[in-house]
Amino acid sequence: MFIRVTVVLSLLLVLATSSFSFERYINSVASPSDNLVWFALKHNAPSAHQFVVERFPIESNAWFNSAKFVAISDADIANQLAQIYEQKGDYQNAVSYWQQSIMLGNDESVYELASFYYLQEKYDVAWQLLAKARLDNINENKQWLMARASLAVGSELSSIVSQNDRYLNKFSLFGYAPEAIVPAKVMNRCEHSITLVAGNYEDLRHWQHIKAAYDNSPLAEQVCVKAIQYIPLLDLVCEHDIEKAIQCSESFWKKWAHLITSKYIAVLRPKGGANVHFGILYLDRTDTAQVFQHEVAHLVGFADEYTLSATHNICNGGIDKIHINFSLLARKDINGNMVTLKNAQKVPWFKAMRNEGLAVRDSYPIGEALTEQGLGFFISETCSANKENIALKPLRERGFMRNYNLPVPDQYLTLLDQSEETSLMPPFTYNIALALYQEGKVEQAKEWLVTSATFFQSPDIQTKTLRGGF
Structure with missing residues (x-):
């Protein structure tokens, strides 16, 4: 009894000094008694709390109490607590410990807290966190999250694009994994395809609504939506006056063509007149799925039946x-x-x-x-x-x-089934060729005409494409 009291009293005396390491002491004891551990915890010995965090079952009461103490100075434990609280639905504590972990320098907590805010639809808060994140050793999942948050607040991600644009392939359709973009049955049943393009979250969301309605259209059997694709910097290359047809500098698509595997593309802008220019369809944010269907019909050979100008x-x-x-x-x-x-x-x-x-x-x-x-x-x-x-x-x-x-009249669908390639608009790559030619880049234009010709089977239409005859 005298020996036990002496040990405990000695421990009590040295706990107040900086020279005692409880962790070193207790590790030297083969089987430390509960009384010894609890006595040290009662006096908030840091090494005692560390001992409990490392050796006690996670999420036990003892572990929780000590983890809160250790999290004051340990970024990893703070992050671990945040994750546990999030799983329990205690978001207030989760956010608090993520913030603590970030303050202590844990970069992983930046992305976890940003993801949490993104799922809560607090996009501006998520982007504020991500905009300050370090980009070294950033993986593709983090790039995807940064893209999604950026889209939500309309940021063009210029700093990230300049470092690595591979993440764009991971963001074909917001909110979904790339392999889930288009069901195989849709991909296989249509003869022609179109990619829906936008430069911010609001427009991508509008495309999703249009696609959902258009997929039920009989015309979707012939021209299907292959993907919804984010492309940055559209504001810099497109004009959108409400009184005029939407226009873009179409040589711009040369940079992004490797992301697009469809024959045609459709571009959504905030305002302006819907129209089709060869293989590119333009729509504004107020247009409906019915307007989209009408414009898609132009791509495969249908003409307007309302009154056009006498000089058209x-x-x-x-x-x-x-x-x-x-x-x-x-x-x-x-x-x-x-x-x-x-x-x-x-x-x-x-x-x-x-x-x-x-x-x-x-x-x-x-x-x-x-x-x-x-x-x-x-x-x-x-x-x-x-x-x-x-x-x-x-x-x-x-x-x-x-x-x-x-x-859409059934007879028109039958006529479309029976139509030949002579009625089709050229692919969007033809627009690139035309724009480059107008810029005086003739050799580059010829290369894109060759690419465009591969979309056709008819030798006559291929020849027409190669000579820029549309």
Whole structure:
């Protein structure tokens, strides 16, 4: 008894001095008694708390009490406590210990706390943390998180892009792992594909809503969305005036083409008029899935059926391209409201009408359904303002090319199935070639024309592409 009291009293005397190391002392004891450990803990000996953290079961009461003490100076333990509290749903304590860990220099806690704030949709707080993070030894998961948080607050990530842009491949579709972007059945069922591009979180989110609605469209069977892709710095290369069609400097896409494996791309901007320029579709933030569907239809060969200006190229024969639902006819060639056989044979849907059993004759009436499917030669509003020419369309009723809120006629889907490559817009790489040519970079332009030609099967269309004939 005298020996035990002496040891305890001696321990009590030296605990107040800096020369005693409880950890060293207790490690020298083969089997330290509980009384010895609890006595030292009662007097908050740092080495005693360290001993408990290292040797007691994690999350036991003793471990928790000592971990809180050790976390005052140990960044790793503070981070461990934060993770435990987060799992328990005690977010206030979790944040407090992450902040403590960050203050003590733990870089991992920066990303963990930022991820927590991101999931809480506190994007600005997450980005403030990440913007100050050290970029050395940053892995791809951290780059992905930085991209996501940056998108949420509209940052262009210029500093990160300059160091390493590989993370962009990890951010094809926000909130989802890359392999989950497009189900295989969607990838395999469509003949043509399009990538939806945006430069900030709000626009990526809008694309997601448009895609969800468009995927139920019958046109999605022919032109499917392959991915939603983040591309930075769009504000620097695109004009978006609400009174004008959206335009971008299209040589810009040369830098990002390696990320895009679809034939076409669609670019979302804050405002401006939706339009299609060769293989690039432009949309503004207020446009709906119906507007998107209408514009996609232009890519595969459908012409507008609402009134265009009298000087529009399509109404003056200035477009060397076949349209599925459009045929231009000189007003002087209409005799008695009839289309001659010679002119009828130039109409893109005439072959489909013949396949339905339409007989060959010298002329055909305008404005009458001539087949069981209702196909015929009907005057379209497209060129109604033009005094020299008129436009013909296949159906009497109005459809989605007249008003984007109207349905896609089944007959148009059939005509699309039967159409040839002559009705297609060239791929987005053709836009790059054209932009480079206009910048005087002829040799680079030729290289992109070669790339563009590979998207076609027809030798004639390949030749047309190589000579920049669209």
